[in-house]
Amino acid sequence: MARLAPLNRIQGGAVLRVGTRSAADGLRTTGRALAAALFPPRCAACGRPGAALCQPCLATATRLPHPQCRQCTRPLTYGDQCARCRLEQRRIDHLYVPYAYTPPILQAVHRFKYANKRYLAADLATLAMSALPSNLQVDVVIPVPLAASRERQRGYNQGRLLAAEVARHLDCPLDGNVLIRLRDTPPQTSLPRARRLDNVRGAFRALRKLSGTRILLVDDVTTTGATLEAATRALRRRGAAWVGALALARTPEERSDVPPNPSDLLL
Ligand SMILES: [Zn+2]
Ligand SMILES: [Zn+2]
Numbered sequence: 001m002a003r004l005a006p007l008n009r010i011q012g013g014a015v016l017r018v019g020t021r022s023a024a025d026g027l028r029t030t031g032r033a034l035a036a037a038l039f040p041p042r043c044a045a046c047g048r049p050g051a052a053l054c055q056p057c058l059a060t061a062t063r064l065p066h067p068q069c070r071q072c073t074r075p076l077t078y079g080d081q082c083a084r085c086r087l088e089q090r091r092i093d094h095l096y097v098p099y100a101y102t103p104p105i106l107q108a109v110h111r112f113k114y115a116n117k118r119y120l121a122a123d124l125a126t127l128a129m130s131a132l133p134s135n136l137q138v139d140v141v142i143p144v145p146l147a148a149s150r151e152r153q154r155g156y157n158q159g160r161l162l163a164a165e166v167a168r169h170l171d172c173p174l175d176g177n178v179l180i181r182l183r184d185t186p187p188q189t190s191l192p193r194a195r196r197l198d199n200v201r202g203a204f205r206a207l208r209k210l211s212g213t214r215i216l217l218v219d220d221v222t223t224t225g226a227t228l229e230a231a232t233r234a235l236r237r238r239g240a241a242w243v244g245a246l247a248l249a250r251t252p253e254e255r256s257d258v259p260p261n262p263s264d265l266l267l
Pocket of ligand 1: 043044045046047048053054055056057058
């Protein structure tokens, strides 16, 4: 089964093909292999050279348990959608997250985000993709954009680096231009869950029609999925047929199959 739908389903705008097997791709692969040989990444948890996280440290990482809500990945006892996501009328089709945002994943993400270790993107993307089903079909991979001011400050968008690696693995186009962030928002971690959807509501806009397109959003870490939900709504407004999202890790939080207090919800 082909993973890649015809490009003509993606209407207008520039689509950067990163998955095609070309001489340039071969060179990039060789360049990556050379860089990895000369400057092997070190394990973020124990410092051993070889990978972003060595096998013994990775073995201590906490995988998110199943069964879980398909829209927010929180544990469930039955069904595939938790009460909160149902009440919030979430539009995201599927959120894929393999790990809890706790050590050693937390250390690896911190090095990637704040210590300018861009080369960790390949290893972290591989870890993130362990949450994807093997038969997933998407037309385009889209990174969750940072606000322009935040990206200038950091010098790069770590979500975009991860998304590029994911697109390469899926042999699928990457489009880093279609989705824009209209305003910066306070960090989600500083807000209670009930305020997070409101915090990011209307923060994104898709710049062209996406009729019939199956989209995979990529970000590094998610908390409640509120940012991914806001991005999903922007893509849906332009006709996206299916929107899934992939993140490497999710911050630990309360169980969500407990019926929420209605006064906590923004309906
Ligand atoms: Zn280690
Ligand atoms: Zn849920």
